[in-house]
Amino acid sequence: MRFRFSFSVLLLGAALLAGYAPAARAHGLAFVLNSAGASISVVDMSKGAEIRRIPVLREPHHLALSPDGRDLLVGDTVGNEMLFLDPASGAVRQRLPVADPYQIGFSPDGKWLTVTGLARNQVDVYDAKTMSLAKRFPLASMPSHLAYSPDSATVYVSLQGTDRLAAIDLSRMAIVWNVPVGKTPAGVMWHNGRVLVADMGANTVEIVDPADGHIERRLVIGRGAHQLFLSPDRMLIYVNARVDGTTTALDAKTLEIKRVYPIPGGPDCIDFAPDGKLWITQRWASKVAVLDPVSGAHAEVAVGRSPHGIFLNARAE
């Protein structure tokens, strides 16, 4: 009790200091992809508990909301299948055979869907409306994360099995450049006219010139820097580090470190709840950490084995 009381006082104090008024607990569903459990955990966000599982064939890793918000696409890599879920209920609307869908992402203009095939060393660009394959780019090796330029002209793909980042021109359907950017490039993000690349084989995020891929400077984050996420208010960038077990908040304008949160168990993907909390998958802990960025405390929700991609249908906009 004493601990709880002290913790509450601390939380309230911190919230007041930060000018942050915690909203009522978020309502809605969290969909968590259990990559080693062949399932999708459906979590009741208000209760902070898993309520059911959606079975999938083999190995779901990443997901993306369709541009019209109607479908939640889930890639099952080993199952070679793309699932189309109702983002409100989780009901499976459609299953489509797609080769090795690892990371998936729609271009900002909604025209293209890029699918990285990490195990098959390929990047597929689909027409997002018809789901027909526009072009396949064989890219060795292990193409993993992706990010678009805001004008949807270029998609940047990290090649995790090498030290390289590739830029694909979507109007010409051609690889513009493919250059070394670090040891093991993973997460990619477009930010303020630059491409940020998290280097999982090091402790850095590289700031890359999108014109030719040369590294302008490096930010030291934490060992095993893996993936980057922009907060809904666009004020912060969160970077997860797999080896150190941390989530680092960067000032989105200056890229200075604002705060480092210890998140054990291999922090990976993040989604943002309307109450300001971060839902972070913990790959080796079979849990999702629900981090209050103000207090720095996190609760944990048990899900399936090796939780990877996450989507909150009550997300903040």
Place this chain on the structure above:
Amino acid sequence: MLTLFDLAAGWIQGNVLVPLLYQFDLMEWEDLAYGWALFVVYGAAQVALTFAVCLPLERWRPVEHWPDRKAVAVDVLYTVISRVGILPLVTFVGFYQAQVALNGFLTDHGWVPPTLERALPFLLGHPVLTFLLYVLILDYSDYWRHRLSHRIRPWWALHSLHHAQRQMTFWSDDRNHLLDDVISFLWFTAVALLIGIPPLQFPLLVLVLRFFESLSHANARVSFGWLGDRLLISPRFHRAHHGVLAAGQRSCNYGANLPWWDMLHGTADFSRAYAETGDPSGEEALATGGYLAQQWAGLRRFGRAVMRRRANKTQGGAPALSRR
């Protein structure tokens, strides 16, 4: 449900494997390493469970008493290598890559990769039922793999290492020639690719199956009764397969978990009880040599069998298959 196995695998991943991968610039394999960690944890649990149950059984009702158990020590090494060592890594990575290559190829060409759940959609969402169906198919295919490993002379030359053990215990299940293991792996992979087996989805049930395979080799007077022996393979049933009279190309009781396939194909023998085990036709090194000596002796025997097969072919001699 979060299990102790997941926690243990997660601990190994976070505290051992990932720091090592980071140190040696191999972080791209970090995701696959977790799968391997799960295999290692379940393998260790298999060994621990088997040890905890079978050792008391062997002490309680032993079939045979031996003045020393030196020959058993090698079987312990086989078990450790097979279940928690390098073999799970090779098997896991090998099968994973084969599955990715084949299924991706099929998807690219407009085919849907085969899985039981796609063939029988009602299975999706019923993991236990799905698993039991996988078990039936894999156990049946393993019956034929095992039966052929006795019938084909060069293959029997390798498999005879498994049968050479005169001090058969629960540790003997993994006592195999490496080439025999490779053939078994290829056999399993071919079948698994056809039906799309997902081993990581059912680790606990795989653990139970492997436990029963080990139990069937135990040096224990254990039978499941008239009916039980016909439902699940007992130490009594499988010992008949390892009996000196059954060693070689004409054997009986080939099944691994279910005796149904032997009953179906007329190779079941429920009459033999607790025979002496071993292979009188094999050289002594296969029975009592160290690990490397056994592997080398198996390879020599394999070489001789291949040469004899070639000689028979060139002379128009008898085929290498026995009648049964």
